Amino acid sequence: MNDLFSGSSPRQRDNQSVEMTGTGGGVNLDQFFADVEVIDNDLRDLDQTRSILCTSHDRSKTLHNARQLNDLRGEMDADVSQALTKAKLVKVRLEALDRSNAASRTVPGCGPGSSADRTRTSVVNGLRKKLRDSMAQFNELREKMAAEYRETVERRYYTVTGERAEEAVVDALISTGQSETILQKAIGEKGRGEVMEAMAEIQERHAAVKEVERSLNELNQVFVDMAVLVERQGADLEDIEGHVNRASSFVRGGTQNLEVARKRQRNTRKWACIGIAILLLLIFILVLSLQPWKKKKKN
Known part of the structure; x- marks a missing residue:
């Protein structure tokens, strides 16, 4: 598989993407589709990483030991970091394909609205749509983790104190992770050992959620940057399609007028x-x- 960032320069890669065939006079899209396949594989890797994160999150709900939660947090941090790196790489590769498409439009017969240009633009936008769908799924995971973390804090608070936590108490536990002051009454009634174990769990979950949330927010920003390009490229494609449709309409109208004449x-x-x-x-x-x-x- 030819990688988009092999030893050749960007100008050489662009020239390869718009190489004319020797016999048919058409555009050779082999390199273009090879680069597309690389990005498609990256998108599949992103989906696989998201699936692993979902599994890890579900497993975290069954753990109550702070050390086990800390180990799992390390795994999840590594997975999110891998997803972030992959998303940034996809962004760079998509931008490289845009440059390749722009170079292709300078080739005679491959200008805006041509069959080759519409194929290239449509395929690249298809990749961006997949990336946008992946963004939505990562956002759903982030929101799910935040909601279930809140439920876990409420449940552990009830287990330790026997009381339903007020919204302000839960908000304080979630925002700071510091539970010793809030659970001071329970420490006096049930003993420090049991309550400290619950406090350690809450604090570890807080650290895990905040770290993963920070990484997912950074990942989301990469997706948002690319979503802007998706909308712009989509509008360009629709504009090209509109011109082509109008041109086809003019051709059909001219043909009909010629027949009438x-x-x-x-x-x-x-x-x-x-x-x-x-x-x-x-x-x-x-x-x-x-x-x-x-x-x-x-x-």
């Missing part, structure tokens, strides 16, 4: 022939009625 021309010729025939017939009848040859004989 041809019919009129044929009708004009037909009526001209009929008129000439009638005129000749009238002359013939007039000659027969006058019979000028008989007058010559009388003279």
Whole structure:
């Protein structure tokens, strides 16, 4: 598989992407589709990483030991970091494809609105749509983690204190992760050991959620930057399609007008022939009625 960032320079890669075939005179899109396949594989890797994160998050809900939660947090941090790196790489590669598409439009017969240009633009926008869908799924995961973290804090608070936590208490636990002051009453009633274990869990979950949330927010920003390009490129493609459709409409209209003109021309010729025939017939009848040859004989 040819990688988009192999040893050749960007200008050389662009020239390869728009290389003309020797016999057919068409554009060779082999390199373009090879680069597309690389990005497609990266997008599949992103989906796989998201699936792993979902599994890790589900597993975290069954853990209550702070050390186990810390180990799992390390795994999740690594997965999110990998997804962030992959997303940035996809962004760079998509931008490289945009430059390649721009270079392709300078080739005769491959300008804006041409079949090759529409193919390239449509494929790149298809990749961006996949990336946008992936962004939405990562955002759903981030929101799910935040909501379930809140539920876990409420549940652990009830387990330790036997009371339902007020919204302000839960907000304080979530925002700071510092639970010793809030659970001071429970420490006096149930003993420090049991409560400290719950506090350690809450604090570890807080650290895990905040770190993963920070990385997911950074990942989301990469996606947002690319989403802007998706909308812009989508508008460009629709504009190109509109021009092509209008041009096709003009061609169809011109063809229809030409056909009407041809019919009129044929009708004009037909009526001209009929008129000439009638005129000749009238002359013939007039000659027969006058019979000028008989007058010559009388003279």
